[in-house]
Amino acid sequence: GAPYPVFTRQEVGRHRSLAERVWVTYGHEVFDITDFVELHPGGKSKILLAAGGALEPFWAMYAVHSQEHVLQLLRAYKVGELSPEQQSQPTQGDPYAGDPPRHPALKVNSLKPFNAEPPAELLTETYLTPNQLFFKRNHLPVPAVAAASYRLQVEGPGGRVLELSLPELKRRFPKHEVTVTLQCAGNRRSEMSRVRQVKGLEWGVAAISTARWGGVRLRDVLAHAGYGEEEAAGEQHVCFEGLDKDLGGAAYGASIPFRTAMGRGADVLLAYEMNGEELPRDHGYPLRVVVPGVVGARNVKWLGRVSVSREESPSHWQQNDYKGFSPAVDWDTVDFTTAPAIQELPVQSAITAPAPGATVPPGELTVKGYAWSGGGRGVVRVDVSLDGGRTWRVAELTGEEQGPGRAWAWRLWQLTAPVPPDAAELDIVCKAVDASYNVQPDTVEPIWNLRGVLSNAWHRVRVTVAE
Ligand code: HEM
Ligand code: MTE
Ligand code: MO
Structure with missing residues (x-):
């Protein structure tokens, strides 16, 4: 067929919004994906992050794209080629290169980000799941956190921010140990997708595991920051932010009701130990939230910041994911504002x-x-x-x-x-x-x-x- 028109990266860069049309490059090819933006399974805001530039660094983050059917889809939007002198690949380090090694027995549902469950037969061999076999559910690359410079930020009443190092946390607050089972909201999803297609990782029955967690109580830390037990309980939320961030700079985040954190006898931990060992990198090193009885998604790993708010966490995972709907609801009719975020899980x-x-x-x-x-x-x-x-x-x-x-x-x-x-x-x-x-x-x-x-x-x- 006729040769494609040739563009420079600067020309591609002028197409960064729906109004100016959305162009991207992949290899030496140029695509106008304006008409696909609303159809993108990963959402409009994600795909627009790549507008006007190369897809490679983003797709390196979400390996779900390295499939033939995705490339085929992209080809339909081709409008041109990059000028020959600009065809060198954009530098694309693998954001997952720093992920930790994992146990070979794990059944991997997705490599980048890493999501895996142990074989079911091994899961119930021991009451406490060995750390290496504990299911792993990551949305992003595992952040490299240096323990020495690590500071937990705790926002107190009136916006004052406390910064606590790991030794300070351990010194200032009593250590508590609690045996807690974590279960992903998607555990046993593959049985549901056999009925009708669903969106998400194909978990078997082992996206659930149990550990003895050691750490400090969240209620002790919040009390130290100035919050009382009765602080408008029922109206407020405790919000958590992880140190794992996507390319748009958005951190993984979630929240739990204030009373879950502060109620008498609340066992919510900021954990630095798992089964007597230092918290492994995959499970949130150096510090994670453990919310007993509550869906895995709220157990924020690589914890960077805690705050108390009138609103639930603004994060995608609190607002537009991890909610339950009627079988009557599909992707054309779903309204995420109409359902509460999952907290406690059913039997x-x-x-x-x-x-x-x-x-x-x-x-x-x-x-x-x-x-x-x-x-x-x-x-x-x-x-x-x-x-x-x-x-x-x-x-x-x-x-x-x-x-x-x-x-x-x-x-x-x-x-x-x-x-x-x-x-x-x-x-x-x-x-x-x-x-x-x-x-x-x-x-x-x-x-x-x-x-x-x-x-x-x-x-x-x-x-x-x-x-
Ligand atoms: C999922 C296409 C750009 C993030 C997908 C899927 C397709 C797709 C077909 C579903 C794959 C499957 O489940 O088999 C595209 C195309 C793009 C593009 C054609 C550009 C022209 C991006 C960008 C980002 C992104 C720039 C991130 C910054 C995601 C995520 C998912 C996804 C997170 C997974 C959604 C989920 O299942 O939860 N994309 N994508 N995509 N995409 Fe993209
Ligand atoms: N915390 C951060 N910062 N980033 C994440 O991707 N995944 C959540 C939760 N905490 C996640 C996170 C989800 S959905 C689950 S099920 C649990 O962590 C899984 O914990 P695990 O990997 O220790 O089993
Ligand atoms: Mo999860």
């Missing part, structure tokens, strides 16, 4: 052994799994069925039994039962009951939601019986 359980599709011998079968509920509601019972839910047995619960209303960690469970003599296949099902007698829904269809969060239907594993 959950899953089978970790045997594995789906496994062959089990006749005779006796041992089924294993985990169960947990949000808000400190303990798990009071787990029911297991080998025949798809027609008949049930009660599993044996193991692990730490924590105080009423403060059951922050999971129970592991197991059941050994005879395999029905003439069964060729088993449809194993589990369901948990929490201290408020909340139960899990029996199927996933009625709780399907476009973001694939809060997936907590009865868990089913089908296996074959054979010698």
Whole structure:
């Protein structure tokens, strides 16, 4: 076909808004992506960050783009080429080059940013999840934080900002240790996406893990900054900002209600230890928030700043993500302002052994799994069925039994039962009951939601019986 017109980088740079049209470069090619801006799955504000310049540094940040179908989409918008003398690649360091090494057993859902879960069979081998196997959920590169120069900023009443070094935090406030289970809102999302497509990482059943966290209490630090327990509780929010920032300079952020942080007996920690070891880089070194009973997303890692506000965190992840919707809502009709941000999570359980599709011998079968509920509601019972839910047995619960209303960690469970003599296949099902007698829904269809969060239907594993 006819050769494309040739442009300089300066000419491309004049197209940075919808009004002037939006141009970008990739390699030596020039694209006018104006008509794609509103359609971008990653949002309008993100794609506009690259307006007038090269895509490479942004795509290095979000490796979801290194797929053929993305390049194909881009090709449709080609309008020109860069002038030959300007064709040298823009310098593009890999923002993930500084990420820490990881355990090879992890099942990786996304490499850049790094998101991975342990194999289900390993997850319930120990009550406390070993740090290396603990699920990892990062939205951005792991920031390199130097402990020596690290300062936590705490905004007090009237806007005064306290700066606390790590040794100061450890010296000034008593150390607390709490065993807490963290679960990502997207745990078990892959079961939801089998019903209908959802947006998000395809987590299996292991985006949940348990550790003994050590640190200082957030309420002690807020009290030191000048906040009282009754400080308009119920109206205020404690906002957290991470030190991980995207290329637009926006930090990962989230908030929790003030009373969650300050209530009597609140166990919210600023943790510097995980299972007796220094907090690993993937889990927020040197300091992270641990909010017992609350969705993973609010447990901000690499904590940079804490503040108290009338408003929830303005961050994308508080406002426009991690919310639940009706199955009737789709991406054309969703209005994120209409749903509350997820905080406490609903009751959950899953089978970790045997594995789906496994062959089990006749005779006796041992089924294993985990169960947990949000808000400190303990798990009071787990029911297991080998025949798809027609008949049930009660599993044996193991692990730490924590105080009423403060059951922050999971129970592991197991059941050994005879395999029905003439069964060729088993449809194993589990369901948990929490201290408020909340139960899990029996199927996933009625709780399907476009973001694939809060997936907590009865868990089913089908296996074959054979010698
Ligand atoms: C996702 C295209 C620019 C950030 C996607 C996806 C496509 C796409 C097709 C979905 C991929 C999939 O799930 O298989 C494009 C095109 C771009 C562009 C054609 C430029 C012409 C950008 C820029 C940024 C960005 C500049 C960041 C600054 C993201 C993010 C997602 C995404 C964060 C993931 C959304 C999610 O699933 O949560 N993009 N993109 N994109 N994009 Fe882009
Ligand atoms: N904090 C920061 N600063 N950046 C992040 O990307 N991810 C959140 C939360 N805290 C995140 C963060 C999400 S969605 C979850 S589920 C948990 O961290 C995961 O914690 P983990 O990686 O220690 O398992
Ligand atoms: Mo998460």
